[in-house]
Amino acid sequence: MTAQAYATTPTFTPAMLALFERCPHQYFLKYVQKRKVPESFSPDLACGNAAHTVLHGVLAVYQRTGGYPINLRERVEDALPSDPYPEGSSWAADVERVLRWVKGALSSIDETAQVIAVERWLEYDSPGNGEYPSFRLRHRLDLILEHEDGALQHCDWKGGKRAEVDILQHVWPPASWCAPHFLIIPGSSAQRCFCRTVSCRSMN
Numbered sequence: 001m002t003a004q005a006y007a008t009t010p011t012f013t014p015a016m017l018a019l020f021e022r023c024p025h026q027y028f029l030k031y032v033q034k035r036k037v038p039e040s041f042s043p044d045l046a047c048g049n050a051a052h053t054v055l056h057g058v059l060a061v062y063q064r065t066g067g068y069p070i071n072l073r074e075r076v077e078d079a080l081p082s083d084p085y086p087e088g089s090s091w092a093a094d095v096e097r098v099l100r101w102v103k104g105a106l107s108s109i110d111e112t113a114q115v116i117a118v119e120r121w122l123e124y125d126s127p128g129n130g131e132y133p134s135f136r137l138r139h140r141l142d143l144i145l146e147h148e149d150g151a152l153q154h155c156d157w158k159g160g161k162r163a164e165v166d167i168l169q170h171v172w173p174p175a176s177w178c179a180p181h182f183l184i185i186p187g188s189s190a191q192r193c194f195c196r197t198v199s200c201r202s203m204n
Contacts, residue, residue, distance in 0.1 A: 009125070011136040041084040047094050048158075050079040051101045052142065055157065056119055058106065059143055063115040068106060073099055105157050113145040113153065120144055 020027040029035045054075045061069050069075070076098045085091035121140050128134035143155040 009134055009136050011138055013138050043085075043090070043094055046080060046084065047098050047101070050076060050098050051105075051157070053079040054098070054102050055105060055142060058102070059115065059118045063118055072102060076102065101157075109143070109155075110145065110147065110153075113147045116144040116146050116152070117141075118143055 016027065016031060019030065026037065029037055054072070057075060058068055058072070061067070073095070076095055080091070080095055080098055082088065082091040085094070119140055119142060121138060124137045126135050126137070139156075141154045142157050145153040145155065147153065
């Protein structure tokens with residue numbers, strides 16, 4: 001694919017597809033007309049963003065040193081601003097929630113596996129056919145591990161009220177075999193969970 005063709009190929013992410021599924025009008029305003037739609041503060045979204053920020057930093061340390069930093073609470077407090085919260089007690093409760101998510105996510109990692117990448121963008125280009133034009137799907141994985149038997153595990157953590165597998169996680173190159181699965185973090189409810197999805201094993 002030429003540079004010009006790459007630049008002009010429509011690209012979609014799981015967030016874009018999920019928004020279109022929920023409300024095509026909001027998708028049109030945000031991604032077609034490029035309007036900045038004001039959004040009210042969402043504690044669930046703030047907690048999810050904070051958890052991803054903390055995990056990214058912690059896993060980067062783990063990749064370099066083979067160990068986790070001990071200042072998890074401090075990292076969570078730095079990643080979750082208290083200003084949007086009406087009360088300090090609600091912010092403190094969410095700090096505990098994010099800390100529980102982070103610890104649960106870290107405890108799910110097989111420490112015998114090798115960290116291949118942290119927050120890696122993957123792309124899948126569809127050439128299109130007579131029914132639809134070519135397009136590109138992009139998704140960012142939180143962690144890629146390689147196990148001792150050569151298996152590759154793609155980890156993507158989800159937070160918030162809904163624990164859903166991204167649409168894009170069902171689309172993979174034919175050379176790979178993938179098994180989606182959930183890991184519910186202990187202490188979280190069924191509607192507010194932080195989960196790991198998608199293990200991928202190469203057939204080569």
